[in-house]
Amino acid sequence: MAVERTVPGGADRIDTTVAHPARRYNYWLGGKDNFQADRESGDAIAAAFPGVRLGAVENRRFLRRAVTHLVRDAGIDQFLDVGTGIPSADNTHEVAQAVDASTRVVYVDNDPIVLAHARALLNSASEGATAYLDADLRDPEGILAHPDLRATLDLSRPVALMLVAVLHFVRDDEDPYGLVRRLVDALPSGSYLVMSHVTADYFPPEQARAARGSQSFGPHGVMAFRTREEFTRFFDGLEILDPGVVSVAEWRSGDEPGVRPTAAEAGIHCAVARKP
Known part of the structure; x- marks a missing residue:
């Protein structure tokens, strides 16, 4: 059973009776930092959607492969990871600093329980740096102006913007494309955008229509199931790396052990793109 915890300094913002995407994702990954709701x-x-747990695992593997590629092959040593989630295996800074210990990472989340766990569990390599911002993707200006971001990252040099499994929690009426564009516009040429996003493209037609139309799981939280075409729009003006927009189970996964799941089983689109 998961241990229910309180977090000093943020307890007034923690409602353990309402499900939160970060804690739910932690549960799907087999973590213990979640509540009954x-x-x-x-x-x-x-x-x-029986494939959701498999999708969560494959999404984390995609993050590991993408970060490794960007540090090892593209020379990226700065990451802005928005929608961090509760720490589990292969966090962005762990993967990056295993390749280049001097890598600097800023994590952003709007859940005080996520930030409390991050500060307690995520220790940066001494050569690098890691910061944790209490901020929201829906307020890109607040993220970009945060003094801890400016103290950790040099925005005159390329940065990898990580938006992994987070944009499907932003409704169409919250301007998801504008939010991403504002963050990308603040980064210099040579920066990268790494994204993944749930999709209903592989659902039976009736189920897909219902999922796309509701953008919600009712009491279980918002979830916007965008199509491949809608997902690809996030990369307008950017140079998408090979193999393009694919499943998280397929993105440069040739070295993954065992039998690979299909795109339909994973149910998540992904891509990595460079800002020219």
Whole structure:
């Protein structure tokens, strides 16, 4: 059973009776930093979409491969990871600093429980740096102006913007494309955008229409199932790396052990793109 915790300094913002995407994702990955509401919500979603746990695992593997490529092959040593989630295996800074210990990473999340766990569990290599911002993707100006971001990252040099499994929590009426564009516009040429996003493209037609139309799991939280075409729009003006817009199970996964799941089983689109 997961241990229910309180976090000094942020407890007034923590409602353990309402499911939160970060804690629910932690539950799907087999973590213990979640509450009863998160587990019930996670189970309800998994009952409707049985591949969700597999998708969560494959999404984390995609993050590991993308970060490794950017540090090892593209020379990126700065990352802005928005929608961090509760720490689990292969966090962005762990993957990056295993290749280049001097890598600097800024994590952003709007859940005080996520930030409390991050500060307690995520230790940067001494050569690099890691910062944690209490901020929201829906407020890109607040992220970009945060003094801890400016103290950690040099925005005159290329940065990898990580938006991994977070944009599907932003509704169409919240201007998701504008939010991404504002963050990308603030980064210099040679920066990268790494994104993944759930999709209903592989659902049966009736189920896909219902999912795309509702942009919600009712009491279980918002989830916008965007199509491949809608997802690809986030990369307008950027140079998408090979193999293009594909499943998280397929992106440069040739060295992954075992039998690989299909795109339909994973149910998540992804891509990595460079800002010219």
